[in-house]
Amino acid sequence: MKLFISADIEGVSGVVHMEHTMRDGREHDRARMLMTEEVNAAIRGALDAGATEIVVNDSHGTMRNIIPESLLPEAELIIGSPKRLSMMQGIDETFDAALFVGYHTQAGENGILSHSYDSRVVKGITINGVKYGELGVNSLIAGHFNVPVVMVSGCQLLALEAKALSPNIETAIVKKSVFRTTAQNLHPARAQEIIREKAAAGIRKRSEIEPFAIKAPFHVEVEFLQPGLADAADISPLVARTSPSSITFTANEIMACYQMLRVVISMAGSALS
Ligand SMILES: [Zn+2]
The missing domain is CATH 3.40.50.10780 (Dipeptide transport protein)
Structure with missing residues (x-):
């Protein structure tokens, strides 16, 4: 096992x-x-x-x-x-x-x-309306x-x-x-x-214990701690700005959703350096 x-x-x-x-x-x-x-x-x-x-x-x-x-x-x-x-x-x-x-x-x-x-960057992650x-x-x-x-x-x-x-x-x-x-x-x-x-x-x-799953497509909203962080994430052509401090994107598959999440968080973090 x-x-x-x-x-x-x-x-x-x-x-x-x-x-x-x-x-x-x-x-x-x-x-x-x-x-x-x-x-x-x-x-x-x-x-x-x-x-x-x-x-x-x-x-x-x-x-x-x-x-x-x-x-x-x-x-x-x-x-x-x-x-x-x-x-x-x-x-x-x-x-x-x-x-x-x-x-x-x-x-x-x-x-x-x-x-x-990233505690310096992320205020909250919402997928299909639920915070995770x-x-x-x-x-x-x-x-x-x-x-x-x-x-x-x-x-x-x-x-x-x-x-x-x-x-x-x-x-x-x-x-x-x-x-x-x-x-x-x-x-x-x-x-x-x-x-x-x-x-x-x-x-x-x-x-x-069921393997954890939610239904595709995945509509993700990431709220950042301040607008400068969202500015850095907003460089990606795959995201849309939903408020001064948040962006959204959609993925059809959970691995793509996860990797996109990692990309936007690390891009936002680059605004701190
Ligand atoms: Zn941790």
């Missing part, structure tokens, strides 16, 4: 601040160790449930966070960027299930370090390959976001968000036990 793990850092127990998440942050190296151990917990759970092949995709920032020599040897690790599928690099139709570790709520919502892909963050969009990519996302770990509000998308998903709640940069955290050892249990439980009931 083949398992895919996408690992972010904001949802890891003990992580609450940009000092943990940014490459030059004083606490970043400690947060990377905690992230690696939460991924190891998910790998242990996957092995408990019978996984024989595990691919881990480092999905945060530089995409070079997980410490390779500390990762369990049963998994292979994708690190580095760029990656065509970004947080979902490595997924294809040969996987039986996916796990999302260390995830966070979407931009504009409560929850630890909430954002959608990384959890939702990445679940659509897994769904495109007919792979169910069977477990997510993060704060209690991320768990609610996950249940709204997929009622049968297992959620490993490793901290309670108080404010966006304040949380009551489980001890890392306890957080890791819960991730291991929930990962195994999710994998065992994977046939009860």
Whole structure:
């Protein structure tokens, strides 16, 4: 049985601040160790449930966070960027299930370090009238390959976001968000036990969890944090401006939708440099 793990850092127990998440942050190296151990917990759970092949995709920032020599040897690790599928690099139709570790709520919502892909750029992403963050969009990519996302770990509000998308998903709640940069955290050892249990439980009931999908065509609106960012995205001939700070585009296929989303976010981000 083949398992895919996408690992972010904001949802890891003990992580609450940009000092943990940014490459030059004083606490970043400690947060990377905690992230690696939460991924190891998910790998242990996957092995408990019978996984024989595990691919881990480092999905945060530089995409070079997980410490390779500390990762369990049963998994292979994708690190580095760029990656065509970004947080979902490595997924294809040969996987039986996916796990999302260390995830966070979407931009504009409560929850630890909430954002959608680029916290300097994106105010919100709407597809066919519904707002989605990384959890939702990445679940659509897994769904495109007919792979169910069977477990997510993060704060209690991320768990609610996950249940709204997929009622049968297992959620490993490793901290309670108080404010966006304040949380009551489980001890890392306890957080890791819960991730291991929930990962195994999710994998065992994977046939009860539908791969996530919505109907094509995909009408996407991206709202940026300020008009200058939308100006940069508006250079593309494939987008239309819908307000000073937002653009829209349409895609007939979810992979094209995802890649266009990544293009407009990175073009908008170029306005900051
Ligand atoms: Zn993220």
